[in-house]
Amino acid sequence: MAFQPVLTNHVREPQAYTLDFYLKSARGYEGLRKALTLEPNDIIEQVKASGLRGRGGAGFPTGLKWQFVLKDTPRPKYIACNADESEPGTFKDHVLMERNPHLLIEGCAISCFAIGAKVAYIYIRGEFYHVQEVLERAIDEAYEAGHLGKNIYGSGFDCDVYVHRGAGAYEAGEETALIESLEGKRAQPRIKPPFPAVAGLYQCPTAVNNVETLCNVPLIVLNGPEWFAGLGPEKNGGPKLYCISGHVKRPGVYEASMHTTLRELIYGDQFAQGMAGDKKFKAIIPGGSSVPLLLEQHLDTPASFDHIQKAGSLLGSAGLIVLDETVCMVWLAMNLLHFYRHESCGKCTPCREGGDWLYKLLQRVEAGEGRMKDIDLLYGVANNIIGKTLCAFGDAAATPVLTTLNLFRHEFEAHVREGRCTLPAAWRSQHTVMAH
Amino acid sequence: MSFHPPMDYAPARFQRSGRKLAEEGEPFTYTPENQKKFDENVKRYPADQRKSAILHALYLVQQQQGYITGEGMRHVAHQIGCSAADVEDVVSYYTMFYTKPVGKYVLNVCRTLSCALLGAERVTEELSATLGIKPGQTTSDGMFTLMEVECLGACDRAPVVMVNDDWHERLSPEQCGKFVDDIRTRGRAVFSGCHLHVEKK
Numbered sequence: 001m002a003f004q005p006v007l008t009n010h011v012r013e014p015q016a017y018t019l020d021f022y023l024k025s026a027r028g029y030e031g032l033r034k035a036l037t038l039e040p041n042d043i044i045e046q047v048k049a050s051g052l053r054g055r056g057g058a059g060f061p062t063g064l065k066w067q068f069v070l071k072d073t074p075r076p077k078y079i080a081c082n083a084d085e086s087e088p089g090t091f092k093d094h095v096l097m098e099r100n101p102h103l104l105i106e107g108c109a110i111s112c113f114a115i116g117a118k119v120a121y122i123y124i125r126g127e128f129y130h131v132q133e134v135l136e137r138a139i140d141e142a143y144e145a146g147h148l149g150k151n152i153y154g155s156g157f158d159c160d161v162y163v164h165r166g167a168g169a170y171e172a173g174e175e176t177a178l179i180e181s182l183e184g185k186r187a188q189p190r191i192k193p194p195f196p197a198v199a200g201l202y203q204c205p206t207a208v209n210n211v212e213t214l215c216n217v218p219l220i221v222l223n224g225p226e227w228f229a230g231l232g233p234e235k236n237g238g239p240k241l242y243c244i245s246g247h248v249k250r251p252g253v254y255e256a257s258m259h260t261t262l263r264e265l266i267y268g269d270q271f272a273q274g275m276a277g278d279k280k281f282k283a284i285i286p287g288g289s290s291v292p293l294l295l296e297q298h299l300d301t302p303a304s305f306d307h308i309q310k311a312g313s314l315l316g317s318a319g320l321i322v323l324d325e326t327v328c329m330v331w332l333a334m335n336l337l338h339f340y341r342h343e344s345c346g347k348c349t350p351c352r353e354g355g356d357w358l359y360k361l362l363q364r365v366e367a368g369e370g371r372m373k374d375i376d377l378l379y380g381v382a383n384n385i386i387g388k389t390l391c392a393f394g395d396a397a398a399t400p401v402l403t404t405l406n407l408f409r410h411e412f413e414a415h416v417r418e419g420r421c422t423l424p425a426a427w428r429s430q431h432t433v434m435a436h
Numbered sequence: 437m438s439f440h441p442p443m444d445y446a447p448a449r450f451q452r453s454g455r456k457l458a459e460e461g462e463p464f465t466y467t468p469e470n471q472k473k474f475d476e477n478v479k480r481y482p483a484d485q486r487k488s489a490i491l492h493a494l495y496l497v498q499q500q501q502g503y504i505t506g507e508g509m510r511h512v513a514h515q516i517g518c519s520a521a522d523v524e525d526v527v528s529y530y531t532m533f534y535t536k537p538v539g540k541y542v543l544n545v546c547r548t549l550s551c552a553l554l555g556a557e558r559v560t561e562e563l564s565a566t567l568g569i570k571p572g573q574t575t576s577d578g579m580f581t582l583m584e585v586e587c588l589g590a591c592d593r594a595p596v597v598m599v600n601d602d603w604h605e606r607l608s609p610e611q612c613g614k615f616v617d618d619i620r621t622r623g624r625a626v627f628s629g630c631h632l633h634v635e636k637k
């Protein structure tokens with residue numbers, strides 16, 4: 001049977017974001033009603049059995065994460081929903097929040113019930129102001145209709161959901177940095193352990209989950225873990241949202257099972273419909289800017305967490321950035337390092353200084369002023385960042401440099417040898433700034 | 437009084453931070469509406485965690501006077517019950533807070549990979565040429581500020597420009613001149629952000 005979207009099936013219909021629509025067309029809040037008749041632990045067991053893995057980047061099993069949340073404590077517990085969505089190439093969560101906000105609210109409420117929390121904060125990035133408006137209206141509707149608030153459906157369970165607006169910081173997506181930011185501080189990560197499950201928000205046990213992850217929870221409760229697991233390959237169950245951008249005919253967010261191969265996602269009729277301008281494919285970043293590149297020979301890999309990892313990259317946030325033959329890999333690394341240099345929180349030295357150093361080296365090579373030893377230096381600096389930082393941002397920042405060097409070293413060498421960028425002239429003339 | 441012996445501080449030998457404090461500005465207090473909004477918002481957090489409301493409090497200052505001054509930060513510190521240095525610490529970290537006056541329309545051009553692949557650099561250039569300012573500057577009539585920002589989370593609609601709180605999507609370099617003129621005459625109605633068009637709300 002062909003895969004039927006379940007998260008985004010209604011997003012294009014008018015009024016899809018309203019409570020009425022959600023109740024009528026999407027079995028709205030039935031999951032929550034059912035959940036409240038179960039034991040919290042049963043819900044955790046169901047989520048574990050479904051094999052749901054975090055959609056925020058790390059792919060960590062959600063049920064396990066909830067199980068680690070400290071049980072015997074007099075302190076309150078919290079759900080922090082990660083709606084920071086700042087990984088370059090990722091734009092799925094805002095579709096869910098803008099067009100299907102009640103699904104997220106229901107997911108938050110069920111998750112609170114499962115771990116024994118009474119409050120969920122949705123940390124939304126500051127740039128999503130228009131999304132926040134939709135979300136807050138939906139939350140108001142849910143309160144009015146008794147799906148949130150005190151004694152929901154007479155079960156004795158209280159739950160509040162609040163939106164917390166960030167103010168422009170990629171690093172606020174890292175879970176402990178997100179917690180710091182929620183506490184009203186700079187978004188800089190904490191040293192782990194203790195993990196948020198033990199001491200998170202206000203030093204209370206906290207589960208940090210991505211928007212898409214939480215949106216899957218009502219579906220699991222409603223349709224059962226077997227249904228969910230059966231939608232995808234083993235250990236990669238459920239529907240998945242793919243964000244496809246770059247040089248394709250029809251960029252966008254597509255929902256598919258994780259059986260779907262990268263090739264289908266790029267060329268499939270119901271997906272991105274092939275390369276724009278019928279140019280040749282060069283490479284793909286399969287999981288947001290922080291993951292290694294894959295090439296033509298990897299395109300028949302199913303886009304699941306495990307398969308992509310086996311192919312040498314990561315599914316990350318499922319942000320697929322498709323690159324055609326005109327893309328200069330030195331320029332690409334430079335563009336991304338500009339991002340990482342700008343977004344580093346500055347807490348640890350390898351990342352703060354190394355990112356800047358890498359960017360300057362790449363600028364020099366791209367401008368045709370590099371020397372051969374700069375290429376070795378790039379390796380050296382990147383290898384001294386990777387694995388030596390407080391949070392995974394350091395690895396993310398070094399990856400674009402290492403992956404382009406590993407796969408396209410000849411392009412770096414050509415820049416140095418010829419003293420200029422070796423991009424096809426026609427494309428360069430369209431991009432005058434690149435002529436320096 | 438100080439118990440330190442007099443010392444020769446040699447400015448040249450110390451590395452001094454180039455950081456400038458935000459300007460002091462006019463005395464600042466919230467308008468009654470903003471005070472109400474703040475009082476509402478702070479209730480979302482436990483009573484002993486007022487600091488969580490700081491980002492919201494700063495947005496209110498920025499809405500009220502366009503940017504955040506030293507006096508504004510002091511007012512926020514007073515509202516939250518923390519030190520002004522705590523507030524400045526936060527303001528200086530997040531990119532969406534302005535400590536200098538900005539134009540009526542802040543054009544934030546996304547410069548990250550997916551947008552850059554589709555010509556974001558040219559968009560910045562064209563806007564820069566049309567407005568006669570460099571990224572980071574404001575036009576002399578106070579209408580436009582041009583900024584380059586990192587990924588806005590709308591990469592499928594590249595190149596994206598965020599204008600204040602709205603998005604304008606798929607802005608080709610050729611359209612930039614007309615885009616600026618249109619904003620001057622028609623304001624917010626110009627923006628193509630899909631949130632404004634999916635359906636009339």
Ligand SMILES: Cc1cc2nc3c(=O)[nH]c(=O)nc-3n(C[C@H](O)[C@H](O)[C@H](O)COP(=O)(O)O)c2cc1C
Pocket residue numbers: 053054055056057058059060062082083084085086087170171172173174175176208209210211213214391392393396
């Ligand atoms: C630098 C950095 C940025 C991150 N940004 C995001 C983000 O924008 N959105 C997100 O959901 N997770 C992000 N993450 C992953 C979170 O730390 C965390 O793993 C995730 O929110 C957990 O939720 P999940 O288990 O549901 O995936 C980021 C991680 C790092 C290291």
Ligand code: SF4
Pocket residue numbers: 171188189343344345346347348349351352389390391392393394
């Ligand atoms: S790796 Fe970078 S972003 Fe992470 S804590 Fe260190 S400086 Fe901050």
Ligand code: FES
Pocket residue numbers: 088089090546547548549550551552586587588589590591594596
């Ligand atoms: S790269 Fe511009 S919005 Fe993501």
